[in-house]
Amino acid sequence: MMRVSLIALIVGVAVGAAAPLAAGAEACRVQFVVVSPDEAVDSPAHIHMPNSHDGWNPTGRVVPRIAPGVYAAALEFPCGAVISYKFTREPGWGSVEKEADGGERSDRQVRVDPSLKEQVVVCVVARWADRPPAEGRSVTLDAAATTQPTTRPSTRSGDIRVHERFESPQLHNERTVLVWLPPGYDADADRRYPVLYMHDGNNVFDAATSFAGVEWGADESAARLIAAGKIEPLIIVAIYNNADRVAEYTPMRDKLRGGGNADGYITFIAETLKPFIDRTYRTRPEREHTGIAGSSLGGLVSLYAAYAYTGVFGRAGVVSPALQFADGAILEYVRHRPPTMPLRIWVDVGTNEGRDATSPAVTPYVQTVHKLVEIMESQGFERGRNFTYLEVEGAQHNEAAWAARLDQMLTFLFPAGGATLE
Numbered sequence: 001m002m003r004v005s006l007i008a009l010i011v012g013v014a015v016g017a018a019a020p021l022a023a024g025a026e027a028c029r030v031q032f033v034v035v036s037p038d039e040a041v042d043s044p045a046h047i048h049m050p051n052s053h054d055g056w057n058p059t060g061r062v063v064p065r066i067a068p069g070v071y072a073a074a075l076e077f078p079c080g081a082v083i084s085y086k087f088t089r090e091p092g093w094g095s096v097e098k099e100a101d102g103g104e105r106s107d108r109q110v111r112v113d114p115s116l117k118e119q120v121v122v123c124v125v126a127r128w129a130d131r132p133p134a135e136g137r138s139v140t141l142d143a144a145a146t147t148q149p150t151t152r153p154s155t156r157s158g159d160i161r162v163h164e165r166f167e168s169p170q171l172h173n174e175r176t177v178l179v180w181l182p183p184g185y186d187a188d189a190d191r192r193y194p195v196l197y198m199h200d201g202n203n204v205f206d207a208a209t210s211f212a213g214v215e216w217g218a219d220e221s222a223a224r225l226i227a228a229g230k231i232e233p234l235i236i237v238a239i240y241n242n243a244d245r246v247a248e249y250t251p252m253r254d255k256l257r258g259g260g261n262a263d264g265y266i267t268f269i270a271e272t273l274k275p276f277i278d279r280t281y282r283t284r285p286e287r288e289h290t291g292i293a294g295s296s297l298g299g300l301v302s303l304y305a306a307y308a309y310t311g312v313f314g315r316a317g318v319v320s321p322a323l324q325f326a327d328g329a330i331l332e333y334v335r336h337r338p339p340t341m342p343l344r345i346w347v348d349v350g351t352n353e354g355r356d357a358t359s360p361a362v363t364p365y366v367q368t369v370h371k372l373v374e375i376m377e378s379q380g381f382e383r384g385r386n387f388t389y390l391e392v393e394g395a396q397h398n399e400a401a402w403a404a405r406l407d408q409m410l411t412f413l414f415p416a417g418g419a420t421l422e
Contacts, residue, residue: 028079028112028119034063034071034087035124037131043069044089051085052107052397053077055354055364056324059091079114082214082398089128093256100126100133104258106246111214111398129256155207157219159185166276168268171248171261176240177273178205179281180219182226182233192282194234194414196315197269199249199294199301201238203399209240214399221406231414237277239269249297251304251333252326259325266305270312286314287341288421291413293317295402300325303345303372307334310341314421315413318347319402323368331371338379342421345381346388346409347373350395366391386422388412 036043048060063073077083084107089095099105110121127133159181166177178201182193198218203210205219218236225231241248246259253260269292278285292302292313299321306316323330347369354365362370373389381387390408395401 026079026114027076028114029074029076030110030112031072031074031118031120032063033120033122035122036069036071036089037125037127038069038089047071048088048091049073049075049085050088050093051083052354053081053083054356055359057356058088058093060085060088063087077112078396079112080398080400081112081396082109083112084109087123087125089130093129095128095130096256097125098127098129102127102133104246106243152208152213155215155217156205158183158223160205160219166273168272170264170268170272171244173242173244175242177201178238178240179277180205180222180236180238181281182235183223184233185282189282191233192284194232194289194291194418195237195274195277195283195285196234196291196293196317196410196414197237197239197274197313198292198317199239199241199298200245201240204236204238210399214403216399216403216406218406221403222410225407225410229416231410232416232418234414235277235281235283237273239273246297249294249301250325251301251308252329254326257325262301262304263308265301266309266312269305270309274312287312288314291315291317293319293346293409293413295319295399296322296397297325300330303334303347304330306343306345307337307339310339310343314342315344316346317409317413318345318372319405319409320349320353320397321347321369321372323372324365328368328371331368331375334372335375342386343381344386344413344419344421345376346390346412347376348390348392348405348409350392350397350401352394353397365397 032049034047036047043065046062046064049063050056050058050060054061061073061075063071066072086105086107087097097105108123113119161179161181163177163179165174167174198204204216207213207215222234222236226233246257247261248265249262250259251262277283290313292305293316294302299319300323302316303318303321305313349366349369351366354363376387383389390405392401392405
């Protein structure tokens with residue numbers, strides 16, 4: 001077992017050229033320090049970091065070796081961006097990092113914080129896909145040279161009910177569920193409300209639990225829109241994610257990244273969570289008044305739920321959907337399964353999603369969303385009637401961008417006075 005003092009290695013390391021950014025983008029530098037399970041005799045000269053900003057190019061950014069089994073690179077990304085990433089031992093997904101037991105590892109994420117003079121991210125790789133299990137390494141951080149993270153204050157507002165350790169018999173796990181109730185809920189005991197189920201519930205209401213402190217602000221947005229008479233009062237159910245996020249949010253299995261348990265997750269919502277919400281709160285339980293929404297993989301699973309569970313969900317918010325997962329298999333699924341019941345669907349994407357210096361004018365990420373829109377319109381969806389597509393110039397793939405257009409999504413899905421599905 002090798003014990004590595006990372007502080008001595010981090011100080012002064014500035015290796016690994018950053019890929020160029022899109023014209024006009026402000027760059028911030030993040031230093032990544034990676035501890036590999038490789039023995040000194042067979043640790044490669046560098047490893048690779050595929051990431052969402054570069055469109056998940058399997059070759060990834062190069063992270064050079066600075067000591068046996070230790071790698072470091074200072075890489076530039078757009079300031080404020082939220083970057084998902086993984087490490088691979090060799091170029092390509094065949095050597096991607098895994099959990100210690102060989103299982104799929106969830107994507108890593110980092111918010112590129114423009115307020116920091118120096119941002120250092122330390123990662124420990126448990127195992128490579130093309131290597132047998134290795135003896136573990138102990139990673140020691142010098143406590144005197146590090147700062148303990150501060151607890152972010154809660155930003156929840158309004159009447160939010162908390163259901164902790166909510167059990168899923170379908171998935172054999174549990175999670176927190178938050179329920180936001182509209183203003184006046186307790187004052188009118190006879191009124192019933194439509195419901196919107198939202199994935200990645202950690203990010204929906206609260207900066208204290210959201211990734212990198214960036215929340216959607218759905219509580220404030222909904223309250224403001226209701227007060228302005230722009231949307232009908234509704235209940236929002238925020239479902240926390242967990243370590244199984246990739247598996248639960250993907251309907252098809254990717255040959256390298258795994259996944260494919262969306263049916264179990266949606267069945268949990270439809271058969272366990274929704275009946276509980278309908279019993280506990282004054283909902284309008286019919287499909288016409290039930291929506292589902294999320295971003296990235298959450299957008300992917302929302303699209304799938306609208307098509308595969310049309311009898312449960314009549315409305316869907318498909319935000320920056322990760323349609324490229326499993327080689328875009330969801331597109332063929334949607335193409336061959338036109339909905340048999342009326343739906344109201346919102347789809348959006350930002351033009352800078354998946355962009356790097358080598359990207360064409362329309363990135364592959366955006367191109368897949370264009371294909372989805374073409375399929376939906378060929379199935380009879382009409383913009384402005386039962387379908388809206390929004391393409392936001394310059395918007396990136398992060399919570400801040402999604403929060404900025406949440407008002408528009410809510411207004412389309414749940415307009416004041418209600419909207420008849422057609």
